[in-house]
Amino acid sequence: MRLSNVLHYRDMRRYTKNPLEVRFEELLPLKLKNKVSGKGDRSKERACVHEMSIMFACFKKNEFDQSRCSNEINLFQVCANKHHIEKFKRKQNIREGNISLGKDNLTPREINYLLKKHPNP
Amino acid sequence: MALFVKHLRLGLIVKHGFHPLPQLTAAKYSVYPPHYVEPVFKKQDIDKLQESGEIENYKLVPFKAARSNDTCSVFHDPLVSKFINYMLKKGQKKIARQVLENTFEKIKRLQLAKYNRETDPERKASIIIDPVIIFKKAVSNCKPLLKLTAVKRGGSYYQVPVPITDKESTFYAMRWFVHCGREKDKAVSFADFMASELINASNNDGRVFKKKLDLHKLCEANRAYAHYRWS
Amino acid sequence: MSVMQKCVMIRRTANAIPINYYQRTWCSTKAAAPTDEFRVLNLKKKFVPPQSKKKYTKTLLLPPRETAMPVDQDWTNVWPGPKTFHPASVPLALRQGYDQKRAPPGKYGNAELMKIPNFLHLTPPAVKKHCSAIKKFCTEWPKGLETDEDFDKHFPMTIITTDYCHSSPTIKDPKARIVTIKVKLSAFDLDKHARDKMIRLVGERYDEETDILTIVTDRCPTRKQNYDYGIYVLTALYHESNTFEEWEKEKQEADMEHYIWDNNVSKKAYVALVEWPKKVSDDDVKSFSIENDLVGQKYKDAVTELLNNGEDTYTLNKYKEAVVGMLLPQNAQA
Amino acid sequence: MMLMQRLFPNLVTNKLCSAKILTNFVLRCTYGLNNVGSDDPGVEIPEKKIVEEKTSLAMRAYLQRATQYNSFMDQQIHEYKIGKRHLANMMGVDPETFTQKDIDAAIGYLFPSGLYDPKARPLMRPPSEVFPPKKDAEFDESGRPFHVFFYTGKPNFYSILHNIATKLVELNKFEDSLRKNNILPDADKKLTSFGSQWLSKEDLEKKTVERLSDHEYKHFVVAIERLLNHACAYKLTEFISEYQKPMISTKSIVESSPVLYTKDGRAYVTVKDCPRKDARADVTVYYPGTGKLSINGKGIEFFDYIQAREQILFPLLFTDMIDKVDIEATVSGGGVSGKAGAIRFGISWCLCSFVDPEVVERMRIAGLLQKDYRRRERKKPGQARARRKFTWKKR
């Protein structure tokens, strides 16, 4: 529809002649959809990759002697642990269908759920 | 009418469509009802519970029966009994336990010989003779930090290093020990082989320790794929 | 070539015949005229409406018998003997079966109720009635048999048989043939030898604790035969144990139940010890007496007890004491 | 209900239908009345003429069903009462004093069934126990539902959810007011779910007289847990405890075996038939003792296996009673670990009578007083063992 409108020669002419006369046409409904894409859910950066690389660098320097890299190892493990717990929590939330309350960035799943409940008028 | 009912049922599904299904499929094998709690059979643990006052919470909670290898004895060690379970074959726990005890005896013999040979009193004191401590040290020395998992990306599989939990790494270490013990020469007994292996591992040496290093090196080589992993 | 042709031919005929055959038969059956005249080929047959189905007349069903039963009826007349369950004649609101969602099925058309046995003919009033009916055949309770001791005294033998009661009309059961006879051995009045022989003959059937001999017979097909056999066995046992056979004299030390020190190696050893360094012969051993020898008597007692009562800490200690007293008198004094 | 409403327009157009056909039709599509239909062929269920004016169709259908149900129940009760009198007569007892207990005994005598499950045996019970209860009318004569949530289809269930939600809102308000006055809710009073569990789905179904789906039950659990975890939930203890049930009966915790005395004044306790796997043990513990142990007349050397010995030691060590008691045990059946487990169980229960209740509680936490129900798992067809599957071969 949009294409046909744009291609319509007469209209084209009209538009080009006097830009002030351009009339607004509502081609798509002027409201947001009740849905967001779930693609942005997963962050591109994997967890703890940075810590891992630091650790590997240290390993390389010290020929894989763990005792000399205890600090790096510790950091990595703390990170991995934290990530693991977070993952577990997230999974549990999904399983139980929990919705976080009073948080500013919601996951797409939560947004979808809320939008479904309270759609745009 | 039947058609209508069908629609109705469909409607129900649609209604709940975006709720994930509860886990109905997971088969429950336990004979105890789900609200039964694992027993706390070590006296120290119960004392700890009592000190923190948590014991009040368990007043009305039913506990599962203690299993037949649990005891509050001083000599009982959960890690050791776990290791026995890992190394047993066809449920022959009696034999597995016997073999591990022989291993411990052997460790003690070797260490005692070392101890008696040593003349310097300071060094003498530093020699650990207790086989259980040696065993624990060996296991903790052989625990890997990472593991490799195969992830399919663009039609080919990549070996991706992934961090692992503490439990899993303990399991890996113990499994390597068991496999290493099984790959030994036939002329050597499991106990002898294992004893030397454990002592070596406790000194950051030996086959199992090498295996861990190999894994780490492989992980290091594949670290470029780290961002391929799920989550 | 010719063979093949033949085959084809055969096949054709094989195809052809049945069709014709059936057609013909069809014709013949349909056209079978009742007349005596020639049969006529009726090509344009008229439509004959098929015979209407036989109409079933609804049988008149009487209401179930239970509805007509008065509440104070005599049940023993309604159900006099063993019979399979019948829902209409049992006036109870029975149910049997298990269904997770529904109520258990009722008694009508419930085969489960017919499968299980019932004792509807043996209700307490029925039993009472039977008893009162046979009461006239009973005799008085004999005097002097009031207590159990009297009973044991006058009737030492107990015979146990079992009758099986079934819901089915037959009362036969293969287990009814088994007869158990129980007797107290003390009732037999046996002497020492006979009693010993009896116990040896009977073997496991004798219970030492209660002194009861139990004989179970089940080899004959009827109870009477089994009973007779049991009694026969008991009689035979009694007489056999009372006879003293020639070979019983050959009984040796090893067969004896009791250890007798005097004719054993132990005495010889003791005599040899006392008489040391003299060599002792068998006659010396026999003639040796320990009448005045306290140590020897103690030793004898200890050995006899050890071997008769079996070894345990007590008898072994006693033996040790005796032997130490004998061999190491200095030690015993100290 | 919606279903019925959808159906009724059809019926309205079909005015020629007689009342009888209508009842039959309705009967088929209502929930489960046919299940309880009389199995007596001779009984005709009397039908009341229904006043067709004013009343709504739904009400009419309901009334029909109700009368049908009531008359059916009346019939059943009548049969039961008559049967009871008959049974009393059969057994030669006075029918006036004939109780349900006597009925059960008499039925057990007359119809001796060896069926394993007692539920499957013949029975004669009052109909109120046999037939499940029905919901009462949910709307008035003009078809107006009584309940606000009538059109949800499961009014009782949703009213529970509604109650929970309103209470939650109230609590929030209460908490806000507290916080405004700078009072924090009391942390000590916070409720916990220890020792109790939520009503199971079946219980909730019984409570609401409605069939619930798994999702709905889950919703309920989520909602009430949220209520329970609220900081001010202690205000609603009663409401919450309505939907809780205890995990163990308090009776089973306290009860221990009675103490008996020997002739020389020693206390002893006997526990018989202690189970573990196929083994059964009878254990006697004498209290002032010196640590003697006899298993089938032998000492600890009855068991070669060290783990079995440790098992027998376990309760004694746990209660520090090794050289304070004498133990006698006879055990039969089963294997080595089964025997040891059975004796362990027996010793633990015996020791209960000789130690403080505090130690008994500790023993319970250590899992010594719980019967071990685990048995060998059966092998399944299509599998190599109990759980092990055959190796997967593509072809």
Added chain:
Amino acid sequence: MRAYRRVCNYATAAIKQEAQYQIPTAARTDKTNPADHDHHDESKFYTIDPKTITSLFQMGGLPKPFTEQTQMFAETALMVRKPALEVIRGLKLADYQKPVIRYLLYGQTGSGKSLSLAHILHYAHNSKFILYHIPYVPIWLKYDRKEVNWSTTKNGLADIPLIAAQWLKHFKHQNEVLLNELNLTTSQDYVWSIRETTPKGTILNELITHGINRAKYACDCMDILLNELKAHCSNNKCKMLVAVDGFNAFFNEKTDLKTEDRVRVTPQQISMVQTGLSAVLSDWNNGAVVMVTSPRAALNTKRESHLPIYLCGRQGFEHIDPFIPVMVPELTTTEFNNMLDYYEEKRWLQKTGGRKELEFLTSRLPAELMARCASL
């Protein structure tokens, strides 16, 4: 995970404890000569010097696990226990003009019978007894690809020449010094074959050497040696102690042995067994006999009880009657604690505490205690 954390906690706790713990020392006695031991030394350890050990138990006599342990501890320490003291006291007090007194040590498996016997042997060795010591009878009778021949001299009996030669070596090793000192000679001529004879008046040492060299005649040599020694003892020339461990194996129903013509031999059919049986007879004086019955020496169908008559049977009882039965009981509490102290002193037992547990688990049997402590 939680379990693992718990594990780690324990480990650290154990290390901490060790730092504070004072390692105990076992009670020992200074008297190295068993003849001096009396009831004050009971339940204490005494050390046997290595020379005696090599001369006495070089070729068997001590249980294998015990020898391994002594090697590790670099000393041989025996506990002075009541049954051994009792027998030694008997040996001291006995009237040697009377026929020999027979002692029978019995007790449960692993209660320390063999070590008590070792103690007695040490005493006998120190007080110049000739030791006629059979280390462990079942070794003779167990299937070990042995060569079994029918005897040429005794009808119906079988020889095990190699084992007999081995035993003669053992005998020689134990008694070489004493035999040289005493200078005992044979009392008659022995003709082995046409070319080999042992004339009257030969020293016993030579007889034994002959037996060792010509294994064919070892069994006969054993028998002759016994008879000679018995005669010498009766003539007051020497004293002899006959010690038989695993005595009840003489009365077993069968052995694993087969002759070359594949006939199964019973123990009574073996000439060495007959010699052993004649050694314990009391037809000689100036000596003593100590026997040990052990359930482990019996066939594995007959190990229900450890009492002597059950193990030896009526026949065995009559053979040795009258004898002094000496029970070797399990350890007493002081003995038990001393034993554990000893192990801790030698760093063999690494875990402190849990003594009550060990007491219950092993029912205070020393051998079992040793096995239990091995992995702790």
